[in-house]
Amino acid sequence: MTDLGLWAVPVAILGGAIRVSTPFLFVSLGEVLTERAGRINLGLEGTLVFGAMAGYAVAYESGSAWAGVLAAALAGVIFGLLHGLICSLPKVNDIAIGIALMLLGTGLAFFFGTPYVQPVAPRLPAIDLGFWSGIPQVQAALTVNVLFLVGIALALGMAWMLRATRIGLILRVVGDSTDAARAMGLRPNAIRIAATATGGAFAGVAGAYLSLFYPGAWSQGISSGQGLMAVALVIFARWNPLNCVWAALLFGGAGALGPALQSVGLSDGYYLYYAAPYVLTLGVLIATSSPNRATAGAPGELSITK
Amino acid sequence: MSHLPLSRRGFLRGTAGLAGVTALSSLPLAARAADKLTVGFIYVGAKDDYGYNQSHAEGAAALKSMPGVTVVEEEKVAETVDVTKTMESMINFDGATLLFPTSFGYFDPFILELAPKYKTVRFEHCGGLWTDKDPKNVGSYFGYIDMAVYLNGICAGHATKSKKIGFVAAKPIPQVLENINCFLLGARAVDPSITCQVIFTGEWSMPVKEAEATNALCDAGCDVITAHVDGPKVVMQTAAGRGAYICGYHANQSALAPDKYLTGAEWNWGKVYTDFLTKVMAGGTIDNFVRGGLAEGFVKMSPLGPAVSDAARKQFADTQAAILKGGFSVFKGPMKDNTGKEVIPAGKVYLETDVALESMNYLVEGVLGTTS
Numbered sequence: 001m002t003d004l005g006l007w008a009v010p011v012a013i014l015g016g017a018i019r020v021s022t023p024f025l026f027v028s029l030g031e032v033l034t035e036r037a038g039r040i041n042l043g044l045e046g047t048l049v050f051g052a053m054a055g056y057a058v059a060y061e062s063g064s065a066w067a068g069v070l071a072a073a074l075a076g077v078i079f080g081l082l083h084g085l086i087c088s089l090p091k092v093n094d095i096a097i098g099i100a101l102m103l104l105g106t107g108l109a110f111f112f113g114t115p116y117v118q119p120v121a122p123r124l125p126a127i128d129l130g131f132w133s134g135i136p137q138v139q140a141a142l143t144v145n146v147l148f149l150v151g152i153a154l155a156l157g158m159a160w161m162l163r164a165t166r167i168g169l170i171l172r173v174v175g176d177s178t179d180a181a182r183a184m185g186l187r188p189n190a191i192r193i194a195a196t197a198t199g200g201a202f203a204g205v206a207g208a209y210l211s212l213f214y215p216g217a218w219s220q221g222i223s224s225g226q227g228l229m230a231v232a233l234v235i236f237a238r239w240n241p242l243n244c245v246w247a248a249l250l251f252g253g254a255g256a257l258g259p260a261l262q263s264v265g266l267s268d269g270y271y272l273y274y275a276a277p278y279v280l281t282l283g284v285l286i287a288t289s290s291p292n293r294a295t296a297g298a299p300g301e302l303s304i305t306k
Numbered sequence: 307m308s309h310l311p312l313s314r315r316g317f318l319r320g321t322a323g324l325a326g327v328t329a330l331s332s333l334p335l336a337a338r339a340a341d342k343l344t345v346g347f348i349y350v351g352a353k354d355d356y357g358y359n360q361s362h363a364e365g366a367a368a369l370k371s372m373p374g375v376t377v378v379e380e381e382k383v384a385e386t387v388d389v390t391k392t393m394e395s396m397i398n399f400d401g402a403t404l405l406f407p408t409s410f411g412y413f414d415p416f417i418l419e420l421a422p423k424y425k426t427v428r429f430e431h432c433g434g435l436w437t438d439k440d441p442k443n444v445g446s447y448f449g450y451i452d453m454a455v456y457l458n459g460i461c462a463g464h465a466t467k468s469k470k471i472g473f474v475a476a477k478p479i480p481q482v483l484e485n486i487n488c489f490l491l492g493a494r495a496v497d498p499s500i501t502c503q504v505i506f507t508g509e510w511s512m513p514v515k516e517a518e519a520t521n522a523l524c525d526a527g528c529d530v531i532t533a534h535v536d537g538p539k540v541v542m543q544t545a546a547g548r549g550a551y552i553c554g555y556h557a558n559q560s561a562l563a564p565d566k567y568l569t570g571a572e573w574n575w576g577k578v579y580t581d582f583l584t585k586v587m588a589g590g591t592i593d594n595f596v597r598g599g600l601a602e603g604f605v606k607m608s609p610l611g612p613a614v615s616d617a618a619r620k621q622f623a624d625t626q627a628a629i630l631k632g633g634f635s636v637f638k639g640p641m642k643d644n645t646g647k648e649v650i651p652a653g654k655v656y657l658e659t660d661v662a663l664e665s666m667n668y669l670v671e672g673v674l675g676t677t678s
Contacts, residue, residue: 008525015521016518019518117352120543120561215516217513219513219537221352221355221511255514256522258518259505259518259521259522262519263522264526267675267676271508
């Protein structure tokens with residue numbers, strides 16, 4: 001192994017950004033889709049944990065990691081549908097339902113997940129993008145999972161869809177004004193349910209990434225709040241799928257800062273480095289906030305903007 | 307938590323009635339063997355974490371087959387006032403008279419504050435340091451797993467090519483620091499030029515951070531890695547995936563990467579708890595301060611893996627024999643910490659049983675990392 005000295009820190013941050021960002025990316029893309037249709041789904045944390053469990057269990061039982069990803073996505077669709085359907089009832093608060101579903105998802109995952117803590121499920125394959133480098137650390141940092149690339153493609157696709165396609169227009173209309181959508185002959189509730197279900201599928205896949213690739217094991221502590229932080233990332237990203245990519249990479253990289261600094265010998269006050277992602281969020285939010293554009297980009301039908 | 311059909315009051319009435327018709331009635335109450343006992347176990351994490359909590363839960367499971375013993379358990383109890391609530395609920399609703407709160411942070415202040423209120427209940431804490439000043443119905447027990455970690459270190463010292471080994475640690479408490487030091491000192495018994503890089507995650511269970519820490523260690527050139535976190539599975543898998551050798555902790559993790567697994571330091575609570583309960587059921591009491599190591603069967607080693615060389619096997623066996631014989635010492639002066647300060651003066655020797663080691667607050671020379 002080559003001794004990189006202080007260069008180890010940027011390499012580790014790059015590697016960490018790629019490894020840790022994928023769950024953030026998928027959950028935040030799912031939430032963008034949901035919120036662009038006018039609903040907030042705080043339950044994605046629960047969907048993520050349940051997806052992690054379902055993905056791991058199915059991958060272990062079937063022997064195929066991709067079957068696990070599919071199962072996690074399906075589980076996510078079911079949770080999304082549940083949220084969407086309940087919120088379509090009159091006078092139901094989507095934030096409260098989200099919190100309830102978050103607890104339900106984690107609870108169910110812990111209940112069914114007990115037998116799967118110890119077994120080893122097949123892992124998702126990775127693509128070695130660091131083959132050009134002779135440095136093992138760089139090779140390791142650039143070992144990229146397929147889902148990360150899928151996530152970036154999804155972000156690009158969603159940005160294009162929201163901007164240039166009829167489906168994107170429908171989604172935006174439903175999210176910005178229920179009345180306008182009705183006037184266009186659209187059925188807002190059906191569209192919102194579909195968007196929430198798709199968003200749920202994304203969160204389920206994020207969970208499968210956690211349990212099937214990185215860190216690559218199912219346990220009750222698998223999520224350290226990625227699902228919740230990703231919901232906050234959406235506000236940070238101003239409901240723009242492309243910004244979600246940057247925000248997710250930033251959070252992933254900031255999370256790698258603590259271990260990386262300790263590994264090169266800067267170990268005083270490591271608790272402080274571990275707070276980096278949160279300090280970063282606060283800093284960026286303060287820097288970008290303004291009384292005039294606090295909710296710029298926010299869909300008009302969101303319960304927080306109404 | 308389940309409510310048992312038998313309340314504590316009913317149980318006392320029943321045993322009193324029984325006492326009237328048996329010859330046992332002539333014996334003083336304390337000396338009479340208990341025929342029924344409810345034992346409460348409290349875990350800080352999930353009891354199937356493939357690590358620390360599971361090792362205790364397996365110990366508790368071993369008790370369930372003992373006649374007259376009822377085991378109640380609660381998992382994921384935080385090291386906060388939560389544990390006080392759980393303990394009171396086990397005492398008042400389940401009728402538990404013997405409690406095993408198994409996490410380090412439960413001891414002070416939670417157990418020490420609650421014990422005087424329930425003088426008939428026995429509190430047995432894992433890892434705490436009971437002294438004469440503490441309540442008499444509190445006891446602490448622990449195993450000298452640091453010696454098993456020292457043996458891990460010997461295997462690591464033989465296996466490392468980069469002369470750099472790594473340790474993923476949760477929190478800088480004395481037991482963790484002792485393990486880190488023993489891992490390096492074991493390796494240095496093979497080659498004194500070896501260093502050990504430590505990364506603290508700050509939490510007992512945080513899989514993503516543990517994986518990041520493991521990757522950072524591999525990036526820094528460590529080629530043998532071990533951990534002291536509640537569930538070491540992620541560290542083991544990640545390290546083996548990066549091509550490093552691994553030493554297990556808490557339980558046997560060899561199934562995760564048989565080729566890369568050197569050996570591991572395992573708990574053996576089943577034996578400890580069975581011995582405790584046998585004593586209590588026979589009318590005895592558990593000592594307030596119980597410790598045991600490899601010789602007493604409190605801890606054990608995983609079978610050596612295929613990657614362990616013959617030279618390593620020999621040194622491992624010799625050292626293990628010396629530890630089992632007793633009088634073996636890892637911490638002897640002169641010894642410096644990694645800031646250059648002398649922590650053990652020349653001529654001073656600490657045996658594994660020395661209580662002073664249980665308040666260790668330094669990392670020895672050769673460990674790369676700080677305690678804060």
